Amino acid sequence: MNPSRRSVLAATAAAAATAALTAGCGNGGGRSGAGDGNLRIAVWTAVKEHLALLNSIADAFKASNPKVKSIKFESLNPMDYTTALTTQLASGNPPDLGWILETNAADFIEADTLVDMAPAMKAESGYGYNDLEPALLSQWRRGKSLYAYPFSSSPLAIFYNADALAKADADDPAKLASEDAWTWDALATAARKVTDAKTARFGLLVHDFDYKHWDRLYPIMSAYGAAPWTSDNDCGFSDGKMVEAIDFFRKMAFTDRSTPGPGEQADFFSGESGMIITQVSKAGPLADVSWKWGVVPLPSGPAGAHQVIGQAGLAVFAKAKNQELAKQFFLFATNKKNTAELAQFFPPPRASLLTAETLARTNPLLSKDQLQESIIDSLKSGTVRPGHSGYAELNEKTRAALDAAWKPKADTHKVTRAVCTAIEPLLKAGS
Known part of the structure; x- marks a missing residue:
C-alpha cells in the first residue's frame, strides 16, 4: 500500500490515523465474532428528528434480533467528525458502523478499514442490490466490492x-x-x-x-x-x-x-x-x-x-467488536423499506424510490415539482463532490494556501499558484 494512503487525517490527526489504519488493514479480518451485543454507530447529526427516525429503525431491528442488547447512535461534532472517528479507530475502540463523507471515502477504503458489503447485499433475499443507481456508488466501489451504502445522496x-x-x-x-x-x-x-x-x-x-x-x-x-485537481492528479487551482x-x-x-x-x-x-x-x-x-x-x-x-x-455512506468497520451483528443491521437499515423511511431526510440511491410521487410521501415540505427538479433531476445529471487519497492533508494545505485569497486586494493568480505549489507533491504521492 502506498504510504500516503495510510492517512485518513494526516494533517489533523496524523499519529492517530497511522495507528488506526495500521490496525485496520485486513478488510474485515479483525474482530468478526458476536461481540457483546451492544452496537455503536457513529453519526454527525444531533437533529432530534433524524435521531428519532434512526432509533425507530434500531428498535425494530433489536426487537427481531435477541442477540442485540443495545444500539447507540453516537453523535460526533460534524465540524471535526472525521478526526474524532479516526481517533476512535486509532484507540482500538472503533464503532461498529459509521457514517463517512464522500470526500474521505478513498482514505477509509484504501486503508482497508471497511468491510466489503457487496456479497452480503447481493445474497440478502429481497434486498434489491440491482436497484441501486450505479452512478451514485462510484465513490464507494472498488471493482466488484462496495464498502459503504450512500444512504444520503443529497x-x-x-x-x-x-x-x-x-x-x-x-x-x-x-x-x-x-x-x-x-x-x-x-x-x-x-x-x-x-x-x-x-x-x-x-x-x-x-x-x-x-x-x-x-x-x-x-x-x-x-x-x-x-x-x-484532475483525474491525472494534476493541480487545477x-x-x-x-x-x-x-x-x-x-x-x-x-x-x-x-x-x-x-x-x-x-x-x-x-x-x-x-x-x-x-x-x-x-x-x-x-x-x-x-x-x-x-x-x-x-x-x-x-x-x-x-x-x-454531497454524499454520506453507511459502512461497517473491519475492526468492529460486533461485526456480524453490524452487517445484519447494515442490511436491515438499508433495505428498501427503511430506505423509503430515511428518504424524508436523506435522498436515497435506489432507482425505484427516485420518483416525485414516492418522495412526496415522506417529504411534505417540497412540492412534487420541487422534488423532481431539485432532487431527482439533479441526482441523474449531477456529479458527486470529488475526494482523493490523503484528502484531509490536501484539504488542510489547500485551506491554508487559500487564506491569502480572502482579502480585498488579494492577487488571485498568485494565490492559486501557491496552492498548487503546496498540494502538487501530495497529489503525485497519491497517484
Missing part, C-alpha cells in the same frame, strides 16, 4: 427567501429557471439587490463555508469548468477558470458585500439572508419559517449547468 440547491427577494425587486429564481435564465450572474445580481435594499443582512450564504471549508465553493468552481470562479466569489464578498466576509456569520433560516447554497436534506427548518420560500437547482455558469451532489 444534491446542493439554492433555497431562497421569496419575500426578501421580492421586497428588493430581485427576480424570482424559480421564474428565471423556467426561462433558462437562472445563472450565477443572475444570482449575484439578486444577492446584491437584497443587500443594497437591506431586506436581509446578506444576499447569499454558502452553508458551512466560513472561509475554512473551501470545498463548499465547489458548485461555483464546477460552473466555471474548474476542478481542484492555477487554471484560469479556477481564478475566474474564485474572483466571482471574491467580488460578492468584498465588492458587493452580498455574502459574509471573513469572521461574519448569518443564518438563512432566521431570515438573515436572501439565499443559501445547501443540501436539499438540510431543508427541515423551513417548516417553521413565517416567510415565503422556494428552491431551485444550482444556476448555470460559463461551463453550463453543473449539479453537485
Whole structure:
C-alpha cells in the first residue's frame, strides 16, 4: 500500500490515523465474532428528528434480533467528525458502523478499514442490490466490492427567501429557471439587490463555508469548468477558470458585500439572508419559517449547468467488536423499506424510490415539482463532490494556501499558484 494512503487525517490527526489504519488493514479480518451485543454507530447529526427516525429503525431491528442488547447512535461534532472517528479507530475502540463523507471515502477504503458489503447485499433475499443507481456508488466501489451504502445522496440547491427577494425587486429564481435564465450572474445580481435594499443582512450564504471549508465553493468552481485537481492528479487551482470562479466569489464578498466576509456569520433560516447554497436534506427548518420560500437547482455558469451532489455512506468497520451483528443491521437499515423511511431526510440511491410521487410521501415540505427538479433531476445529471487519497492533508494545505485569497486586494493568480505549489507533491504521492 502506498504510504500516503495510510492517512485518513494526516494533517489533523496524523499519529492517530497511522495507528488506526495500521490496525485496520485486513478488510474485515479483525474482530468478526458476536461481540457483546451492544452496537455503536457513529453519526454527525444531533437533529432530534433524524435521531428519532434512526432509533425507530434500531428498535425494530433489536426487537427481531435477541442477540442485540443495545444500539447507540453516537453523535460526533460534524465540524471535526472525521478526526474524532479516526481517533476512535486509532484507540482500538472503533464503532461498529459509521457514517463517512464522500470526500474521505478513498482514505477509509484504501486503508482497508471497511468491510466489503457487496456479497452480503447481493445474497440478502429481497434486498434489491440491482436497484441501486450505479452512478451514485462510484465513490464507494472498488471493482466488484462496495464498502459503504450512500444512504444520503443529497444534491446542493439554492433555497431562497421569496419575500426578501421580492421586497428588493430581485427576480424570482424559480421564474428565471423556467426561462433558462437562472445563472450565477443572475444570482449575484439578486444577492446584491437584497443587500443594497437591506431586506436581509446578506444576499447569499454558502452553508458551512466560513472561509475554512473551501470545498463548499465547489458548485461555483464546477460552473466555471474548474476542478481542484484532475483525474491525472494534476493541480487545477492555477487554471484560469479556477481564478475566474474564485474572483466571482471574491467580488460578492468584498465588492458587493452580498455574502459574509471573513469572521461574519448569518443564518438563512432566521431570515438573515436572501439565499443559501445547501443540501436539499438540510431543508427541515423551513417548516417553521413565517416567510415565503422556494428552491431551485444550482444556476448555470460559463461551463453550463453543473449539479453537485454531497454524499454520506453507511459502512461497517473491519475492526468492529460486533461485526456480524453490524452487517445484519447494515442490511436491515438499508433495505428498501427503511430506505423509503430515511428518504424524508436523506435522498436515497435506489432507482425505484427516485420518483416525485414516492418522495412526496415522506417529504411534505417540497412540492412534487420541487422534488423532481431539485432532487431527482439533479441526482441523474449531477456529479458527486470529488475526494482523493490523503484528502484531509490536501484539504488542510489547500485551506491554508487559500487564506491569502480572502482579502480585498488579494492577487488571485498568485494565490492559486501557491496552492498548487503546496498540494502538487501530495497529489503525485497519491497517484
